[in-house]
Amino acid sequence: MSARVLLVGSGGREHAVAWKLSQSPQVGEIFVAPGNAGTAALARNLDIQPTDIDGLVRAAKEHRIDFYLATMDDPQPLGLVDRLQAEGVLCYGPSAAAARIEASKAWAKAFMERHGIPTARGRSFSSFEEAAAWVESLPEQRLWVKASGLAAGKGAVGAANREEAIGILRSMLIERAFGDAGSTVVVEEELSGFETSAHAFCDGKMAVLWPFATDYKRALDGAQGLNTGGMGAYAPTKGVDSGLAGVIKERVIDPVLRGMEEEGHPFVGTLFPGLMVRDGDVKVIEYNARSGDPETQVHMLRLESDLYAVTRAAAEGRLGEVEVRWAAEPAVCVVLVPGGYPGKYETGHPIEGLDRVDPDVFVFHGGTKLVDGQVVTSGGRALTVAARAATVREAREKVYENVRRIHFKDMHYRTDIALEVAAGG
Ligand code: AMP
Numbered sequence: 001m002s003a004r005v006l007l008v009g010s011g012g013r014e015h016a017v018a019w020k021l022s023q024s025p026q027v028g029e030i031f032v033a034p035g036n037a038g039t040a041a042l043a044r045n046l047d048i049q050p051t052d053i054d055g056l057v058r059a060a061k062e063h064r065i066d067f068y069l070a071t072m073d074d075p076q077p078l079g080l081v082d083r084l085q086a087e088g089v090l091c092y093g094p095s096a097a098a099a100r101i102e103a104s105k106a107w108a109k110a111f112m113e114r115h116g117i118p119t120a121r122g123r124s125f126s127s128f129e130e131a132a133a134w135v136e137s138l139p140e141q142r143l144w145v146k147a148s149g150l151a152a153g154k155g156a157v158g159a160a161n162r163e164e165a166i167g168i169l170r171s172m173l174i175e176r177a178f179g180d181a182g183s184t185v186v187v188e189e190e191l192s193g194f195e196t197s198a199h200a201f202c203d204g205k206m207a208v209l210w211p212f213a214t215d216y217k218r219a220l221d222g223a224q225g226l227n228t229g230g231m232g233a234y235a236p237t238k239g240v241d242s243g244l245a246g247v248i249k250e251r252v253i254d255p256v257l258r259g260m261e262e263e264g265h266p267f268v269g270t271l272f273p274g275l276m277v278r279d280g281d282v283k284v285i286e287y288n289a290r291s292g293d294p295e296t297q298v299h300m301l302r303l304e305s306d307l308y309a310v311t312r313a314a315a316e317g318r319l320g321e322v323e324v325r326w327a328a329e330p331a332v333c334v335v336l337v338p339g340g341y342p343g344k345y346e347t348g349h350p351i352e353g354l355d356r357v358d359p360d361v362f363v364f365h366g367g368t369k370l371v372d373g374q375v376v377t378s379g380g381r382a383l384t385v386a387a388r389a390a391t392v393r394e395a396r397e398k399v400y401e402n403v404r405r406i407h408f409k410d411m412h413y414r415t416d417i418a419l420e421v422a423a424g425g
């Protein structure tokens with residue numbers, strides 16, 4: 001068998017997944033819509049946008065796609081999986097109904113309540129007056145205000161007090177700072193502890209947890225600057241042992257599988273809760289219905305099993321039949337962005353030094369494209385540089401040494417990814 005596989009997206013995550021799939025003896029050709037300069041080397045890029053569901057379905061037929069592996073958030077809530085399945089394409093990814101767990105934070109919050117899943121206390125609102133009145137009724141505290149819909153990882157805003165929270169509510173609900181994504185908001189209490197990203201392969205009935213990863217979300221060193229999609233990651237997260245992993249599976253993963261099945265829309269695909277851990281206790285910050293970027297880049301370096309075989313088994317509802325193995329070695333990745341990201345930044349700058357990267361260091365492309373044979377920047381998170389080594393400290397040194405060989409105009413990266421772990425041994 002020689003499968004023809006479709007991926008949708010153009011991030012470092014999609015490059016890493018395409019790279020991993022390309023090692024499967026069962027995979028024939030990989031198509032990435034729209035892809036980037038990195039995926040072009042392993043796969044066939046299709047010039048179709050992730051929200052163009054008609055275009056994607058047409059391309060799947062034209063290229064005789066037999067497997068779709070969902071990695072990015074946009075297409076599933078628009079029904080890509082439902083549409084492809086109707087065409088006979090096997091899909092590892094959630095239906096539009098199941099994808100609401102990410103696409104609507106208000107829906108997710110209500111789902112968590114229905115199923116007793118631990119999360120920050122909070123409420124959803126569409127009316128500014130009602131939201132503001134509720135906030136006024138709370139004791140003075142730090143709060144988070146979140147656009148309910150998909151907002152490219154930027155829709156959650158922290159407020160130091162009630163007055164700030166009301167200002168954010170006004171910008172979302174009245175001034176529509178996040179467009180329709182912010183026409184409903186969730187307001188919740190601030191959680192404290194350390195964050196970790198859980199991921200699990202899900203087949204509609206059961207879940208298999210991946211190791212945990214830590215993502216660095218802020219743009220600048222020392223967790224300063226704006227929230228981004230993620231500036232670097234390492235795995236496995238220090239401080240999550242097998243006992244805690246068991247608690248997380250039991251309290252925040254398995255109830256989703258059960259609840260979704262009970263409510264008539266089983267969850268198939270990668271479930272990725274963002275979690276806050278404190279004193280062995282865990283709370284859900286949000287659920288994502290796909291894998292993280294840049295978490296996926298470190299996970300793919302550590303996954304020893306055949307990604308195609310595992311996700312295909314999950315899509316067929318027989319995840320229990322496959323073994324999922326991970327390397328013991330940790331992995332670290334650092335994301336290179338144009339200065340200014342996630343705000344305004346320039347693109348179109350040539351990237352130099354890619355040919356000087358060590359063979360055991362991986363450069364996954366995100367916002368890049370080929371122009372006359374030259375790789376140039378074309379978006380925010382341009383490259384992810386990733387490596388595995390015996391310790392986090394060695395992996396991070398290897399990554400940073402290679403990052404310094406790469407250059408483009410105004411290139412920016414955080415210098416403190418996994419630093420606290422490396423410093424601790
Ligand atoms: P979200 O889009 O909901 O994942 O939020 C993005 C980031 O904002 C999270 O990764 C946290 O760093 C932060 N955050 C969101 N909600 C909370 C909360 N209730 N308490 C503390 N931090 C939060």
Ligand code: GLY
Pocket residue numbers: 153215229230288291292293294295
């Ligand atoms: N790195 C976080 C995310 O992909 O949502």
